[in-house]
Amino acid sequence: MGNLDMAVGSILLALISAGIYIFLISPAAKRRQLEVSGLRGPVPEFPLGNISEMRKESRAPAPPTGQSMITHDIHSAVFPFFSRWRESYGKVFVYWMGTESFLYVADPDFLSKMTAATTENSWGKPNMFRQDRRPLFGEGMVMIEGESWAHRRHIITPAFSTSNLKYMLDMVAESASTMIDEWSSLLASGRREIDMYDHLTRKTGEIIVNIVFGRNDGNGKEVLRRQIDLKYQLFHLKQTLASEAQGREMDRLLLSSIESRKAAMDSEEAGAFVPRGDLLGLLLTWNQMCADHDSKKLTPIEIVGECKTFLFGGHETTSVALSWTSLLLAQHPEWQTILRKEAEEVLADAPPDSSALAKLIKMRWVMNEAMRLYPSAIAQRQARQDVRVGEVVIPKGTNIWVDILGMHHDPALWGSDANEFRPERFSDSLHGGCKHRMGFLPFGFGGRLCIGRNLAIFEYKILLSSILRRFSLALSPSYVHSPSMMLSLRPSHGVPLILTPLPVN
Numbered sequence: 001m002g003n004l005d006m007a008v009g010s011i012l013l014a015l016i017s018a019g020i021y022i023f024l025i026s027p028a029a030k031r032r033q034l035e036v037s038g039l040r041g042p043v044p045e046f047p048l049g050n051i052s053e054m055r056k057e058s059r060a061p062a063p064p065t066g067q068s069m070i071t072h073d074i075h076s077a078v079f080p081f082f083s084r085w086r087e088s089y090g091k092v093f094v095y096w097m098g099t100e101s102f103l104y105v106a107d108p109d110f111l112s113k114m115t116a117a118t119t120e121n122s123w124g125k126p127n128m129f130r131q132d133r134r135p136l137f138g139e140g141m142v143m144i145e146g147e148s149w150a151h152r153r154h155i156i157t158p159a160f161s162t163s164n165l166k167y168m169l170d171m172v173a174e175s176a177s178t179m180i181d182e183w184s185s186l187l188a189s190g191r192r193e194i195d196m197y198d199h200l201t202r203k204t205g206e207i208i209v210n211i212v213f214g215r216n217d218g219n220g221k222e223v224l225r226r227q228i229d230l231k232y233q234l235f236h237l238k239q240t241l242a243s244e245a246q247g248r249e250m251d252r253l254l255l256s257s258i259e260s261r262k263a264a265m266d267s268e269e270a271g272a273f274v275p276r277g278d279l280l281g282l283l284l285t286w287n288q289m290c291a292d293h294d295s296k297k298l299t300p301i302e303i304v305g306e307c308k309t310f311l312f313g314g315h316e317t318t319s320v321a322l323s324w325t326s327l328l329l330a331q332h333p334e335w336q337t338i339l340r341k342e343a344e345e346v347l348a349d350a351p352p353d354s355s356a357l358a359k360l361i362k363m364r365w366v367m368n369e370a371m372r373l374y375p376s377a378i379a380q381r382q383a384r385q386d387v388r389v390g391e392v393v394i395p396k397g398t399n400i401w402v403d404i405l406g407m408h409h410d411p412a413l414w415g416s417d418a419n420e421f422r423p424e425r426f427s428d429s430l431h432g433g434c435k436h437r438m439g440f441l442p443f444g445f446g447g448r449l450c451i452g453r454n455l456a457i458f459e460y461k462i463l464l465s466s467i468l469r470r471f472s473l474a475l476s477p478s479y480v481h482s483p484s485m486m487l488s489l490r491p492s493h494g495v496p497l498i499l500t501p502l503p504v505n
């Protein structure tokens with residue numbers, strides 16, 4: 001046997017050994033560890049774990065149409081496999097995606113002990129998701145961990161200070177007013193229906209481009225368009241290479257925007273337009289302030305990641321929350337009247353500022369109730385160390401899927417009306433009467449709590465009050481109720497509503 005043959009043989013042997021370790025020995029050891037802790041779940045199959053079962057059950061039956069067919073009892077339709085496994089294994093169990101173990105958690109008490117047992121730095125994000133979401137979020141805050149995440153969060157928090165929010169709200173109010181004009185023109189031209197999801201996604205997209213770049217940045221718009229395309233590809237393995245190419249093209253566009261903005265800042269004295277309240281301005285100003293501390297500066301590719309994270313995270317969730325709210329209000333015209341009256345009284349003709357918006361109390365109940373029934377976002381973690389929760393040890397490397405949707409619909413936490421739209425449940429408490437403080441998590445939990453939540457709440461209130469003061473909403477017969485989870489809980493067939501203009505006072 002020649003030297004070459006021996007080398008090839010050794011490489012093959014090493015690959016086979018690595019394969020046996022990764023696919024058989026390590027998962028089996030992890031499974032034993034979990035079982036010793038009393039954590040069980042559906043039996044995984046080699047090599048996909050429980051993926052085939054999940055895929056098979058996700059093939060949805062024909063969705064129902066018509067007002068009478070709309071049910072908010074959606075957990076078993078969105079996550080049929082979790083719903084079924086819960087019946088056998090309870091609210092905390094283990095399932096497998098290939099060789100990766102996932103701990104399903106829908107017990108707020110367990111979640112609260114789990115987060116109290118460690119600091120946020122002990123948790124990361126699942127490796128398997130970090131890989132396929134990299135083109136979408138790059139090195140943005142939502143993807144990084146440990147000290148780098150804490151440092152980034154510290155730099156970005158001031159973007160949402162009271163004074164900076166005012167700057168952002170002015171931009172939101174301007175966009176809301178153009179949206180109402182566009183819709184009025186559409187209706188005047190004979191259109192009766194508006195797809196709220198489509199229009200609100202475009203509008204919140206326009207708003208976030210302005211918030212990130214401080215002006216209508218062409219590259220920002222293009223990146224957002226590509227991100228929206230890309231989110232549909234994430235769920236198709238075949239598209240991975242194409243996604244990565246898309247991701248690199250987005251990076252190129254954003255780097256070019258960053259370069260021209262830096263040049264504009266350098267020539268500021270010459271009168272260049274340099275707004276300070278936008279995210280990019282804030283990050284570049286931070287770098288200027290750290291001129292003598294290179295280690296604290298953000299690299300261009302880190303800034304690109306933050307721009308991507310904000311562009312995507314900052315519009316999709318808000319548009320989804322507003323779209324589900326519009327649907328719920330179309331079903332409950334009495335709540336349209338209540339919110340319209342509140343908006344007229346509180347806002348009158350003044351431009352909406354944060355103190356006036358904070359007085360839209362009933363609108364906040366409705367927002368909470370809409371995000372309870374249709375929570376926009378998901379929360380996942382990966383243990384970076386062994387974590388003890390009472391008698392249970394979650395081994396290092398275990399992924400966590402927190403089923404926010406499951407907790408928000410659990411009658412044991414909310415009562416027998418858990419699947420009904422009852423905004424008044426939030427009249428007495430921020431947690432809507434939920435039996436556990438951690439049972440209501442529309443903006444996540446712990447140190448990773450949504451950084452943009454105040455902006456989201458104000459943006460929601462400005463857009464919704466603008467809509468309700470000019471139009472009444474009714475469900476279109478073409479509406480198909482089919483919520484589906486794709487990074488956020490989306491209405492798969494949009495939310496077409498019939499809008500009727502109200503007399504202008």
Ligand code: HEM
Nearest residue numbers: 142313314317318321376377379443444448450451452456
């Ligand atoms: C209704 C609208 C929104 C909802 C429901 C929402 C929900 C969430 C949730 C649940 C998380 C935690 C995810 C996790 O635990 O992994 C999160 C994180 C985050 N959100 Fe939001 N969000 C909204 C709007 C926004 C807006 C407007 C922005 C920015 C302009 C934003 C930026 C972020 C960022 C950067 C993070 C990552 C924070 C971190 O990892 O430290 N979100 N959001």
